[in-house]
Amino acid sequence: MTLRSSIAALSAAGLLAMPSAHALVIEFDYTYDTKGFFTDLETGAPIVERRSLLEEAASFYSGFTDSLSAIAPQAGDSWSVRITHPSLGPTVTLTDLTLAADTLRIYVGGSESAPGVLGFARLGSNLTASGSDEFVDAVTTRGQTNTTGVNATDYGTWGGSIWFNAANAWYFGSDPAGLTPGHPDFLTTAIHEIGHILGFGEADAWYARINDDGYFTGAHSVAAYGDPVPVDQYGAHWASGTMSTYAGLPQQTLMDPSTRSGTRELPTVLDYAGFADIGWQVSAVPEPQHAALFGLGALTVIAAARRRRKPA
Ligand SMILES: [Zn+2]
Numbered sequence: 544m545t546l547r548s549s550i551a552a553l554s555a556a557g558l559l560a561m562p563s564a565h566a567l568v569i570e571f572d573y574t575y576d577t578k579g580f581f582t583d584l585e586t587g588a589p590i591v592e593r594r595s596l597l598e599e600a601a602s603f604y605s606g607f608t609d610s611l612s613a614i615a616p617q618a619g620d621s622w623s624v625r626i627t628h629p630s631l632g633p634t635v636t637l638t639d640l641t642l643a644a645d646t647l648r649i650y651v652g653g654s655e656s657a658p659g660v661l662g663f664a665r666l667g668s669n670l671t672a673s674g675s676d677e678f679v680d681a682v683t684t685r686g687q688t689n690t691t692g693v694n695a696t697d698y699g700t701w702g703g704s705i706w707f708n709a710a711n712a713w714y715f716g717s718d719p720a721g722l723t724p725g726h727p728d729f730l731t732t733a734i735h736e737i738g739h740i741l742g743f744g745e746a747d748a749w750y751a752r753i754n755d756d757g758y759f760t761g762a763h764s765v766a767a768y769g770d771p772v773p774v775d776q777y778g779a780h781w782a783s784g785t786m787s788t789y790a791g792l793p794q795q796t797l798m799d800p801s802t803r804s805g806t807r808e809l810p811t812v813l814d815y816a817g818f819a820d821i822g823w824q825v826s827a828v829p830e831p832q833h834a835a836l837f838g839l840g841a842l843t844v845i846a847a848a849r850r851r852r853k854p855a
Pocket residue numbers: 735739780799800
């Protein structure tokens with residue numbers, strides 16, 4: 544064996560020994576969008592503007608990496624889970640879904656309800672799995688370790704469902720310049736609800752870090768906030784009005800219980816720290832959307848300037 548090939552063999556062995564982390568993929572499923580929140584019910588066509596905002600919301604979690612097992616039922620394997628119907632129809636039971644590695648699936652929809660509530664996210668219930676140990680492990684923990692109980696340190700889920708309240712006069716835009724009072728920002732709400740599916744206020748690893756005085760003590764969060772962080776009365780959010788920073792500027796946290804209509808909140812340093820404390824590898828904070836928008840604006844200006852220099 545030459546020196547070169549033995550080094551190659553060693554590094555190949557190293558790669559095999561170290562579990563590699565991959566970017567999280569979030570799939571949205573519109574099967575139960577039966578009240579037309581994301582779908583034109585007359586034509587069956589997607590409402591592209593709303594669906595693309597949902598993809599934009601998911602992109603705020605694209606810097607998360609982990610190694611989640613695929614859920615791929617083989618002969619003798621079976622699983623099922625009940626979900627809240629995302630358009631508030633009868634309870635749905637999903638059976639033997641297949642999910643690629645590092646991928647979560649979220650069923651989405653909306654319907655009209657009393658104004659005031661923006662939406663909610665729900666993990667499934669009555670999860671059952673049978674078959675090989677590996678398969679059951681993939682379904683229940685996605686191959687993560689120590690995900691349950693009062694000492695949990697990690698989190699793994701197949702996904703869940705999100706309902707949006709269609710009675711709101713939503714702002715369905717990407718550009719924050721279009722925000723106006725009285726119109727709740729759909730993008731903000733979508734990022735917030737996806738956060739719950741990712742375990743915020745849901746995972747055992749989240750609740751394991753709330754002390755008897757109602758403060759969240761996860762190491763990343765305490766480092767970001769400077770102290771244990773107050774949580775709301777249910778322990779499901781940061782306390783109302785908890786502040787952190789987004790793109791270096793003060794902003795109310797995204798994962799506190801509410802956002803004033805007509806305002807946009809994006810994941811702050813503290814929000815991302817909370818996700819790191821429940822087991823996500825938040826290795827790269829996604830590029831701020833504002834920066835992308837400014838970049839686009841600058842390109843437009845440059846193109847216009849060049850055009851003007853052309854001889855008439
Ligand atoms: Zn919430």
